[in-house]
Amino acid sequence: MPKLRNLANRTKELEIFLKMAVGNYDCRIMLIEGVSGMGKTSLLSRFKHQCPSGVKYVPFDCKGVDSIAAFLSEVVTELGQEQFQTFLSKVKLFVQGGVDFSENDIAAENTISIAINSHVDPKTQEYRLEELQKAFFNDLAALEHRTVITLDTYQLASDSLREWLESKWLRAVARRLRNVVTVIAGQSIPDPNNSVWVDECEHFSLNPINDVKAWCDFCSDLLELSKVPEETIKLVIDGLHGHPAQINQFFVAAIEKKTSQ
Template sequence: MPKLRNLANRTKELELFLKMAGGQHDCSIMLVEGKSGMGKTSLLNRFRQQCPETVAYVPFDCKGVDSIASFLSEVVVDLGRERFQTFSGKVKLFVQGGVDFSENDIAARDAINIAINSSIDLATQQYRLAELQQAFFQDLASFDSRLVVTLDTYQEASESLRDWIESKWLRAVSRQLHNVATVIAGQDIPDPNNSVWGDDCEHIPLTPIIEVKAWCDFCSDLPDSALPEEAIKAIALGCKGHPANVHQMLSVAIKSWSA
């Protein structure tokens, strides 16, 4: 595993995540909101690295794989198809002679996609999805360990996936899946004031970091860093605390300083 690098001024977010992952927090939903370059993906990477080994961690990126079937298959494949007996039974029932769900990971993804998105009428599709999600939640609830599921780049999710996440997944995490915590990060996120699950979520807006000490602490963990505090302060203020821009300028300055 790569060396853990300091995150400038994101300690509180990490502490909150660890409590949530371990079931030691009242909320089980975390919504991380921020503009491009605010460090959302870096924060999720740190969550993954710091997540206790006793907690299963499933990362999902909505960019490129943004359907309900993709989300379901990602969780099932990551956690192990053998642990989703009820769900796999439903998939096999709906596929009927199609792709073998138990054959391999690719076959599992194809089978789930066929079960949900086959060329059938809308009412039947909705019925199948309802049956599959009920079986999916039932299998998740039976896990004997804590689970964390994260969704990054949420603004890239399809409308159908967003609707399902906000109406079904987050409701289940809040009311039914007491062993599951979920983190959603993006430039656009679900409404934290949702009347169904809003009381069970923490809204984390990521803003520019202008604290000089935070950036000095960050630099102390970078290799070959010998930048004086005044130089770090000038870069942080010059970039208006934008994490991605500050990090890039610090990297350039460190190379120039040590050359």
């Protein structure tokens, strides 16, 4: 596994996440908002690699897999089908011919999608989804270990997934799923002032990083044996207006050029 580099000045977010993950914090929902290049995905990667042992971590990316069925199948597959017997029983009940829930991610997603949407009227679809999510939440609530479920690139989620996450998922995390922490990151995020789960929510807006010391520490870790003069780092920060992705790319390119000479 490649070495994880320091994050420049995202220490507060990481500190609170680690407390949430082990249950030493007073809320379980984290929303991370920021324009492209502010380091949202890098921060989630750090969360994953520093997640305490014994805590299950399920990463989900709304880019490309943005349906309710995809989200449900991802969680079930990652945590183990044996943990979701009530939910799987409901899935099989609604799938004609009793098709088995597959270990294959795509097949599992398709099976759940069929259970919800298979040539039935809207009221039946609504009923099926309600029954499936009830069983899913019951199984998830029964898990003894703590679980972290993250969703990246939230702005690319389908309207149906966004509506379900904001009206059902976050409500369940706030009110029922006491051992579950969820992190949602994107250029847009659910309304952090939602009256149902506002007391269970930490909201971080990622901004440009102009902290020279933070970038000095970052470069020290990146270069390991070399040291970039503080004056040079400050010039780069000012020139790129503290944009994390662009500053990172600049220093990485500089190191690659230096090592190739």
